[in-house]
Amino acid sequence: MKTMKKERLSEMAAKEIKAYMKERHLKEGDKLPPVSELMETLGIGRSTLREALQLLESRGALQVLNGKGTFVKDIKPFHIQTSIEIDNKKDFLLEALEVRKALEGKAVDLAVVHASDTEVNRMQTHLNRYVEALKNNEREKANAADADFHQTIYQATKNELLKSIIDSVWDSFYEFWNEPFGVEDIFDTSYPYHETLLQAIKERDSEKAAAAFQQIMESVRSSIENI
Amino acid sequence: MKTMKKERLSEMAAKEIKAYMKERHLKEGDKLPPVSELMETLGIGRSTLREALQLLESRGALQVLNGKGTFVKDIKPFHIQTSIEIDNKKDFLLEALEVRKALEGKAVDLAVVHASDTEVNRMQTHLNRYVEALKNNEREKANAADADFHQTIYQATKNELLKSIIDSVWDSFYEFWNEPFGVEDIFDTSYPYHETLLQAIKERDSEKAAAAFQQIMESVRSSIENI
DNA sequence: TCTAGCCTTTCATACAGCATGATAGTATGA
DNA sequence: TCATACTATCATGCTGTATGAAAGGCTAGA
Known part of the structure; x- marks a missing residue:
C-alpha cells in the first residue's frame, strides 16, 4: 500500500489554487476569486483557505490586500526570505x-x-x-x-x-x-x-x-x- | 502622529513568538507552549495564532506536528524556498x-x-x-x-x-x-x-x-x- | 508475565458564524 | 459643483465546537 495522505489540507488547497492559476493563465496583477467563492469551489472552510492563501503569500506567489482582494504577484521558481539582524x-x-x-x-x-x-x-x-x-x-x-x-x-x-x-x-x-x-x-x-x-x-x-x-x-x- | 499599525496581527504575533524563542534561548527541537496557551499569553485568537505559526513554519523556523505540539526547527536568517516542483x-x-x-x-x-x-x-x-x-x-x-x-x-x-x-x-x-x-x-x-x-x-x-x-x-x- | 485492546489526555486541525475594517463606487444634498 | 454619506465588496480577526492524531496508562485475557 502507498503512503496514505498525510499532507495538511491547507497545503493541498494551496496546490489546488496554484493549479487554478496555471490553468487560467493568470498573469501578474490578476485577481483571484474572493475567499467566499474559493471556499465553496474548493469545499473547505474559511480558515483553512486563509492558511492556504497565506502559504502562497509567504512564498511571494500572491498578495492579499485588505478590502480589495487577492492578486497574483509572482510566478518565480524561487523565493528567498531574509530576516537579517545587524548590530553594526x-x-x-x-x-x-x-x-x-x-x-x-x-x-x-x-x-x-x-x-x-x-x-x-x-x-x-x-x-x-x-x-x-x-x-x-x-x-x-x-x-x-x-x-x-x-x-x-x-x-x-x-x-x-x-x-x-x-x-x-x-x-x-x-x-x-x-x-x-x-x-x-x-x-x-x-x-x-x-x-x-x-x-x-x-x-x-x-x-x-x-x-x-x-x-x-x-x-x-x-x-x-x-x- | 506615528504611522499607525498597519501590519497584520498575525505578522506581529510571529515576531512576538520569535522574540519569545530568543528570550528563552530555545534551541532546535525544543517545544513551544501549546496553541491554547500561546493564544492567551499573546492575547490573540486561535486562527490568527495559527497563521503566525504557519508563517514561521514556512520560513523553516518551526515545525508543527499534529497531536504533539510545536517545535523549534531552525533560526536561519536566509531561507530559499523552491515554490513549485522543479520541472527539470x-x-x-x-x-x-x-x-x-x-x-x-x-x-x-x-x-x-x-x-x-x-x-x-x-x-x-x-x-x-x-x-x-x-x-x-x-x-x-x-x-x-x-x-x-x-x-x-x-x-x-x-x-x-x-x-x-x-x-x-x-x-x-x-x-x-x-x-x-x-x-x-x-x-x-x-x-x-x-x-x-x-x-x-x-x-x-x-x-x-x-x-x-x-x-x-x-x-x-x-x-x-x-x- | 506479557500484551492486545480500550480509555484518557494533550494537542493540532478544521469548520461555521459573527463582528470589524478597509476600499471604492455611487448617490445625496447644500 | 463638490464634499459628505451610503453601500457593496472583500479581507481580517475572534470564538465555540467537533474531529483527529499521538502517546501514555490501565485492564483483561492468554
Missing part, C-alpha cells in the same frame, strides 16, 4: 559587499557568455539613462537607471537562482545604505567603469568585464569605508 | 552549481586569509573522518564528515551573511541531489582535491586553494551531467 551597519555592508562581489562577479561572467543582442542593447539604453540623469543631477533617476542596468545583466545570466539570490542581497544591502555620496563622486569614480563593463560585455571579453566590475565594487567599498 | 532537476542542479562556485569559491578565498589555527585543525579532523569513512565504505558517515569539513571552511570566513547564504543553497541543492555515485568514484575524483584544498589553506596559498576548489566543483559538475 558598516560591518554588515562590508560582509554584504564580499557576497555581492562573489555573486555579481559570477553574474557578469555568465552575462558575457550568455547575453543576447537585445539584452546588450537594453543595457546600453539603461546606461544612457544613467549618465543622462547624472548630468542633470537627478539622483533618484540615476539610481533607478543603475538598478535597471544591473538587473539586465543578471537577467542575461539565464540563471534564475543566481538572479533571485542577488536580488535579495541587493534588497538587504540597500536597506542599510543611505548612499552617502554626491552625484559628482559617482560620476568620477563609478560611472566610467560601468561604461567599460558594458564595452567588455559587448566584446565578450570576460577578463576585461571582471576587471571593470571589480573596480565598481572597489568604489563601493571605499564609500562604505568612509561612512 | 538537472537544470536546477547546474544553476545551483554555478551559484555554489561563486559563493563557496569566495568562501575558500576568505578562509585562506582568515582561518585560525584551531579551525584549520578542525578541518583536518573532519577530513580524516571523511577518508576513514570512505575506506570503510560508509556512505552516510562520509557525507556527514564532508559537510562538516565544508562547514568549517565557511565558518572560517568570518562572514555570517556569506555562511548563511551558502547554507541555504546547500539545503536546496541536496534536496534535489540523490548522489548517484558510488564511494569509489568519490575516492578517486573528489577526495584528493579536498586534501589539496586543505594543504593550500594551511599554506595560505589562495591560488592553489582556488584551483583545488574548482576541481572539486568540476567533479560535482560531471556527476550532475551524468544523471
